[in-house]
Amino acid sequence: MKIVRSKILGEVTQDARFDDWWNSKPIRIPLIGAELNVVFMDFEPEQDESFIEEADSALSNFLKLGDDYKNQISGLIYDHFRDFCSMVGEEDIPDEMKGIDKSEIWKFISPSQIIITRRPYNEPDIFINMTCECKWEKEHGLQLVFKKGKALTRVSDQDGHLTKADAYNIPDSEDELLAKFEE
Template sequence: MKPDTLEKVLATLRTDNFGAIEASIYFAKFDKNVRLAVDKELDAYDKRCIQTFFAWGETLFTKLQQASFQYYQAHLDSIGEPIEIASAEIWNHCQPMNIHFLSSQQDSLSTFIDVELECDWEIEHGMQWLVKNTDELVFVAPYNGHADPDCKLDLSWWNFA
């Protein structure tokens, strides 16, 4: 089953062996089901985030492609390796693994979706995206496990958003 609607995502809700609540959500761009980590019982905000996620379009993915490729270039440059792929090939070298919804104290009307990805060029850290609503990149960088929509994650050259 592809959990590609709110109802189908809700049908996949479960508690894992450690007591964490999770679900599956279909990531159409990558044609795969991804783990949705949930901090608590799903509420109206989480349901809004699911609907926002399913509304992500090509405009956002163009921005994510450019920012992800810039991260790829900067990482290879920092370790002295040559650039081996073109921007258009970036999706072949990364895979989303986990999605998490973050709320903002300062902007309760917006949705914030945090995505953890594995990537070929940075096996140890992977990549992290933080997306506001359907079109605004807040953070694209090595995965650090922390994303706060109330704090501009301006890590100078390591934030490619």
Template sequence: MEIPGLGVVTEDEHGSLVSAPVEVPVLGGAFRWHVDGYQDDPAPHEFHAAVKAFLALDGRALEAAAAGVFDYYRHMGEIFGDELDDFPRIAGPDQVWDHVTFGHEVTVTRGDEGDPVFVSVEAECEWEVEHGLQVVFREGARITKVGPYDGHLKNDEDVLYERF
């Protein structure tokens, strides 16, 4: 099977469609894509649109979310900053991405019926090694959730970081 923008995909043992690595400009590298729910979805064109939108993003998308990611960092600093000698010191949102390393996979899924298609990326971050960082792009175009990786695609409200 082929998905526009991703090329040929194969089904893995969990039922996800998996691509070969595809260059992702906004993340600065090549990533394997896991596409969930595509085969049975009544609107696969929405997956195509989300992939296309995500691949068209540049660094401005991450810059727009830096304040939300920095809020997540500060919250974890309130909890652990004084207890850990190696807790990073980040002066502001403009430096927060320097402390994040994206994994090598991108997930595309609709989530619940009636939801838009979301693109989700997991990353390691220096301030929360256990839960890392999850960045979710609604319809592949706009970051709508950042925070610890919990697998959820949206917050209860339209906020970039919601304390857990």
């Protein structure tokens, strides 16, 4: 079993099933006030020597996000929930979620893990993907994606894409949240 070292996570161990996945022990995530495992995904140490350093930088940024930021992004997650509601029948909306406002949305989200990976298209930045279960979309869940760990740049179901631009094959400039990202 191979091990790599992260300044923030300590030992990160190669996954037994997938050679390019590396697992950490759980760490506390201030944004949600809970501990989650971190997975380096699509990482091959011999091929990407700067990955761990960039992942540590992104993780350092991400771990600075707390309650204030959580409140700032609640509206974006609520909007995602409302979009879901507009596409399904009234009977598919959980009763306890009918009539909620954005300040209540986090009650219906259960973060499950943190995935740190490099964007495979366009600019190869590091993104942090917090995958979540959510009350309103049990089949596809929810993903909250943070570019370089600094800012939320995607709210969607878990579709395997880090950006809306990649998911819909549109220019980054047409991806509203990604286009707003500032260093």
